[in-house]
Amino acid sequence: MSRRRAVLALLAVCVLGCLAENAQGQALHYERPVERAPQEKDIGGGYVTPKVQKPLPRRAWLEILDVALLAAAMGVSVWIVVKRRSRRWLVALTVASVGYFGFYREGCVCPIGSIQNVTVALTDPNYHIPMVVTATFFLPLLVAVFYGRAFCGGVCALGSIQELVLLKPVQVPRRLDQALGLLKYVYLAAAIWYAVLPAAQRDFVICRFDPFVSLFRRSGFAHMLALGAGFLVLGMFVGRPYCRYLCPYGGLLSWFSRLAARGVSITPNKELDCGLCAEACPYGAIEEMRAVRRKCLYCARCYAACPREGPLVKAFVPLGEVR
Amino acid sequence: MSGPGLKNATIAAGAVMVLSVVALAVDYAVMRGWTPASDAQIAALQEKVQRDAKLAPVLAAEQKRIAEFNRARRARVNWLSLVLVGAAAGFLGGAKRLLAGQARPPVRVPERGPSAVWPRAGRAVAAQAAAAAPEIDLTFVDGLIEKEGRGAEAAIPILQAIQAHYRYLPDEALRRVCHLTEISPAQIAGTSSFYSRFRRSPVGEHIVRVCHGTACHVAGARQITDELRRELAIAEGEDTDPSRTFTVEEVACLGCCSLAPVLMVDEHTAGKLTPATACDALAAVQPGERA
Structure with missing residues (x-):
């Protein structure tokens, strides 16, 4: 319990740091000097330089709506998994998330890429991030401390699209799974390294190599589109390859979700030890008949496969009659 | 929808998906070959315009043509990709149903x-x-009682022998014992239920x-x-x-x-x-x- 408190305190400090950064950022006046272009006096003839045009930011209330929707989607995800225990509902949520966070919002702002923005904001005094990015980054971590990787399931657009293409999952051998799983921590370290570099060499690698964002936008570099398509084709047979082996935010979430007390649970008190749930899990997240919080991606397939869950129960003898 | 209808629809969606991917790829490949050429054309025109201002409308027309072309291409790609997403959704949905229908194990009741x-x-x-x-053959009980005697002290050896013979204590055999000996039904009931080795129901x-x-x-x-x-x-x-x-x-x-x-x-x-x-x-x- 005290460990969880320490983690929550750490999260709070980071959030406060980002908010302070944000407040400071609001106070800064920004103007790009136009010096290199021909000036009015050089052009002559009464020419007036037009005002510097900046793209308008997304309206504030829409940004707040985005954060609210993110929070609501995670709340619904937790509710479906903990209370409703239904795969069908979760698929509906997944489709909605791909539609909104993916194709409508075009995969941005996402917590995965915001790792680097938050890192830069915390290390570089000249860099500021808006409140929306702060909230987007920390909300899923906060939820993970209590309920595990609720964000991964039906909320994350990148995860959701892979979730939907999964057709015929093969079980990745455990050793290989573990070894590949380490890649995401390497990626996380590289992302942080590229973020703390001085501004000139800084590189937002996570967003640059986001395999699905160009699919959501239906435009982008050909190699990124091909990479995204490749991940999706691979994802038809290997469950969510990006989430499990590459996603740096997945690495963070799996650390935080170790503290989670609730989440996907295999029918306590009425299980049959039949192992159908472990067979159904495409992510190898069920070990010894228990869902492993740090691996569980909230897809609820185990519920769908369980003879003791949902509509199938009706086909069975009432619970009292079978010991 | 189910059965062959679903299968055909899935195959059709898959075909549309493949076709739109091919169309997008071909479009991309053609564009890659085309764009540098038009860039060179424009650059050449711009150079000419610098020497001869009368050519400016030609340059403008050419630039407009390229802009129109690019806009049309953008719209085309957008439509194709929407078709691709729709077809992919249809294909995956159908394929999942087909696979689920195949792989679903019979529900074990x-x-x-x-x-x-x-x-x-x-x-x-x-x-x-x-x-x-x-019917239970009770001649064994008769023989047993002749051997063990009819006193109350013979109760446990008799019960043991009956259990060894029938593998449990059949009610008929116990009634027979009561009938032939001095052992009371209460004593038999007490003894047979006290020792867990004795069982009153048939054994598998x-x-x-x-x-x-x-x-x-x-x-x-x-x-x-x-x-x-x-x-x-x-x-x-x-x-x-x-x-x-x-x-x-x-x-x-x-x-x-x-x-x-x-x-x-x-x-x-x-x-x-x-x-x-x-x-x-x-x-x-x-x-x-x-x-």
Whole structure:
């Protein structure tokens, strides 16, 4: 319990740091000097330089709506998994998330890429991030401390699209799974390294190599589109390859979700030890008949496969009659 | 939609998906070849315009043409990609349904009647039901009483012998004992229910002793017993399956804790069990082998 408190305190400090950064950022006046272009006096003839045009930011209330929707989607995800225990509902949520966070919002702002923005904001005094990015980054971590990787399931657009293409999952051998799983921590370290570099060499690698964002936008570099398509084709047979082996935010979430007390649970008190749930899990997240919080991606397939869950129960003898 | 209709629709969606991918790829490849050429054209025109201002409208027209072309291309790609997303959704949805229909295992419903796992035993039950309760041959009891005597002190040896002969204490045999000896029904009832070795209900052909000693308990003996009872369709409060093939007993210790969880089927021992392998252990004795 005290460990969880320490983690929550750490999260709070980071959030406060980002908010302070944000407040400071609001106070800064920004103007790009136009010096290199021909000036009015050089052009002559009464020419007036037009005002510097900046793209308008997304309206504030829409940004707040985005954060609210993110929070609501995670709340619904937790509710479906903990209370409703239904795969069908979760698929509906997944489709909605791909539609909104993916194709409508075009995969941005996402917590995965915001790792680097938050890192830069915390290390570089000249860099500021808006409140929306702060909230987007920390909300899923906060939820993970209590309920595990609720964000991964039906909320994350990148995860959701892979979730939907999964057709015929093969079980990745455990050793290989573990070894590949380490890649995401390497990626996380590289992302942080590229973020703390001085501004000139800084590189937002996570967003640059986001395999699905160009699919959501239906435009982008050909190699990124091909990479995204490749991940999706691979994802038809290997469950969510990006989430499990590459996603740096997945690495963070799996650390935080170790503290989670609730989440996907295999029918306590009425299980049959039949192992159908472990067979159904495409992510190898069920070990010894228990869902492993740090691996569980909230897809609820185990519920769908369980003879003791949902509509199938009706086909069975009432619970009292079978010991 | 189901069956062939679903299959055809899925194949059609897959074809549309592949076609739109091919179209997008071809479009991309053509554009890659085309763009540098038009860039060079524009650059050349711009150079000419710098020398001869009269050519400016030609340059403007060319630039407009390229802009229009790019806009049209952008719209085309947008439409194609929307078609691709729609077709992919249709294909995946259909394919998932088809695969689910293929792979769905039959729902295992634990039956209340004859065990589904031991069909031979199930037939035996049907035969038994047809023949009603079999008559018990009581001549053994008569002979036994002649040998053991008729006094109350002979109660336990008589009960032991009856159990050894019939494998349980049939009510008819006990009534016969009361009838022929000085032993009272109350004494028989008391003795036979006090000692757990005596049993009043028929025993199955094979006795399965599941160890519930400390080591086996910790290693999951409860789950093993539960699984066996479920698989054999043993009703609550009973210990023998409806076909009287197996009697499942919980015993204290079988003396091989290193094999925990362990069970014995008659004289065969099976260790290091899991709920999945518990029922395989029963196959050591074929059901109905002694029938």
